[in-house]
Amino acid sequence: MRRPALSMVFSVAFGLLPQMIMAQSDPHMHGATGHDEINMPGLRGRDATVQESREMEVMFKGFTTLTREVENLPNGIRTVTGSTDPEVMAALVSHVVGMTARVEEGRDPQVFVQSPTLNIFFARTGAIETEIEVTEEGIVVVQTSDDPEIVAALHVHAGEVSDMAERGMMAVHERMMGQ
Ligand code: HEM
Numbered sequence: 001m002r003r004p005a006l007s008m009v010f011s012v013a014f015g016l017l018p019q020m021i022m023a024q025s026d027p028h029m030h031g032a033t034g035h036d037e038i039n040m041p042g043l044r045g046r047d048a049t050v051q052e053s054r055e056m057e058v059m060f061k062g063f064t065t066l067t068r069e070v071e072n073l074p075n076g077i078r079t080v081t082g083s084t085d086p087e088v089m090a091a092l093v094s095h096v097v098g099m100t101a102r103v104e105e106g107r108d109p110q111v112f113v114q115s116p117t118l119n120i121f122f123a124r125t126g127a128i129e130t131e132i133e134v135t136e137e138g139i140v141v142v143q144t145s146d147d148p149e150i151v152a153a154l155h156v157h158a159g160e161v162s163d164m165a166e167r168g169m170m171a172v173h174e175r176m177m178g179q
Contacts, residue, residue, distance in 0.1 A: 066083050103128060
C-alpha cells in the first residue's frame, strides 16, 4: 500500500514544479526573488508578496501553537483563532487582515497550494461581510453572506483552516492528493 501513496506524493510535487519554475522566471512575480527567506516554495503565489508567503510559512511551522474554535452560523461563520507564540499570532493577524482585504477586492494571490474552495470568494467580490476583532483568546472573525453558495463555501473553508491549524502541511498535502 506504500507504493501508490508515494507515487501520489511525487505526482503532486512534479505537478507543482512547472508552476514554481514559471513563477521564478516571471519578472512580475513578487513571491520568488531567489534570495528571499521562503523555505516552503508551495507557499509562493503568482500574486503573493514575500511577506504574505512568509506569514503562511510562520503559521505552518508553528501550527502546533495554534488554537481554533469554529461556529457555523446559518448565514456564515464565527471563528476564534489564536496562538501561544507571539510571532505566530502576529503572522496570523496580518494574514487574516490581508487575505480578507484581498477577498473584498477580488485580488486572488494564486498561492500554489491554495484551496480551490477560495475560488468562489474571489469570483463573487462583495458577497461577504467580514468583521474582525483581536481579543485575548485570539482573532475573532465573523463572516456572513446572503448567497447560499458563499455560505456553504465559508463553512467548508473554515473546516479547511481548522485542519491546517491541527495538522499543518499534512492537511494541505492530503487535500491536494485527494483532488
Ligand atoms: C496554517 C495555515 C493557515 C492558517 C492558520 C490560516 C488562518 C486563516 C484564518 C483564521 C482565516 C479567517 C477565516 C476563518 O477563520 O476561517 C483565514 C482566511 C483566509 N486564508 Fe488562511 N490560513 C492558513 C493558510 C492559508 C493558505 C495556505 C492560504 C492560501 C492562499 C490562505 C488564504 C486565505 C484566504 C484567501 C482567506 C480569506 C477567506 C475569506 O475571506 O473568507 N490561508 N486564514
